[in-house]
Amino acid sequence: MILHHLYILGITVEAITGALKAGTKKMDVFGVIIIACATAIGGGNIRDVLLGNHPISWVGHPEYIVITTCAALITILLSPFMKYFHRVFLVLDALGLVTFTIIGVRMTLALGHGFIVASIMGVITGVSGGVIRDVLCRDIPLVFQKEVYAGVSIVSAWLFLILHAQGLPEISVILITLGTGFSLRLLAIYYNLEVPKFNYTQMD
């Protein structure tokens, strides 16, 4: 199934971004592995825990942890070359973001919940990994600030739900959502698009 392959690609890429971020904070090898795994798998964990959906993903599939741990170690070994692949990671990360969102939406629908809950679970699956990474590394979560990141997840979730409600075959719904969300994110990165920011200065 295409989503499964994209999921494996997605957690690998997220693990790499987690490991690189941990490297900017000079964490030790064990710390890097933990941040990488939390970034890659954390979003799905939050979704499963909120839905009461046990066993959560990696408890049923421990091989996911093996994959993300290896990705972290390889990132450390190859870090001198990582900077040349910066753009490749951005592209793969965009693919991961939309894939995670779609997986979250589908799983929530399959459990019998409605569209609002499904859309939120999609967004939680898509963006929470990056939020966990940034909180553990003591940065303001980038996903709330830069280049429509959370926005792409929200738009992809609702696009999937609207197409799904039209009764289109699921594979079409998945491919159209993937293509649209992915293009939107790439355009946002390329043209440095930003959603309007809310800039408020507190008085007290």
Place this chain on the structure above:
Amino acid sequence: MILHHLYILGITVEAITGALKAGTKKMDVFGVIIIACATAIGGGNIRDVLLGNHPISWVGHPEYIVITTCAALITILLSPFMKYFHRVFLVLDALGLVTFTIIGVRMTLALGHGFIVASIMGVITGVSGGVIRDVLCRDIPLVFQKEVYAGVSIVSAWLFLILHAQGLPEISVILITLGTGFSLRLLAIYYNLEVPKFNYTQMD
């Protein structure tokens, strides 16, 4: 039921405080919505997840998410006027804090747990939303530092439990706790009361 109306008021006010805080960090519109929802609803989520109480609140009542999303959007639109209502928000936030605490205590008692567990779940319901908001915005959680905030939640939880144990009618218990907790918080704000602080300087 009075608690239900106060709950809706409470999540609306918490969503506004979340949106305003996100604005001080220059988040984009989607980030503001996510922070607002997490602030308003996050505390109850943590309680429900810790208690294994599924479906958690907004999964059963997605309209709560609609309310907090609208509150965030209206906050952005009306932000130039928000500063004039600073004091109004503090008062409503105090009401929300005590309401959330009472709701957490009652729900935990209804699940058959004892007083200690109920008091902690009340405090978690009351203060965690603000903690999530401050962690996501990379601030030290205010609730642990300023104006007896967490203290009001702890006192309200135990006052409710003590009155409840006397066998008073529930509506009286709720109203007395609401009045006392609310007054305590307003007095603390007005006179700038603070619980003694623990100031420790590490040596190593």
Place this chain on the structure above:
Amino acid sequence: MILHHLYILGITVEAITGALKAGTKKMDVFGVIIIACATAIGGGNIRDVLLGNHPISWVGHPEYIVITTCAALITILLSPFMKYFHRVFLVLDALGLVTFTIIGVRMTLALGHGFIVASIMGVITGVSGGVIRDVLCRDIPLVFQKEVYAGVSIVSAWLFLILHAQGLPEISVILITLGTGFSLRLLAIYYNLEVPKFNYTQMD
């Protein structure tokens, strides 16, 4: 059972480290209590919630919260003397780290999960309390940076699992793991050992 006594010792020590850290951030008394309890008990909470293992520890044993609350209050009262015991706390904390890890591994095995899941749950139980403490106090989690802290937890978890797989009597497995993990951590502190760090400078 030796693990139970060590567990009580462990949560007491973790509560003290949480209270001292909260003191460096000038939190008020209620904030100190909450940070102390979250540090002492938070790691086990995350494990239980991820495993869907209800009731989670302190909901079934509210006396744990009473212990950690008392530890926080005593820490505040005796804080002028705490600096003289800095080294004692480091030693007890090392014991707590290994104890928590072993408890997490055993509980996960008892629920029927495999070695990979058990090792991760052991590490989560061992280190998450300190991570929660540092995130709430807005520090980069020390456990990912200093003196092999997370590393000791990972090594202890796998040592326990390997010995367990040899069919040794459980009490021997526990004592060997405790002794090895504890010694490793003390050596790391004494000689200021560090796992190699990953130092990455982002380009963008």
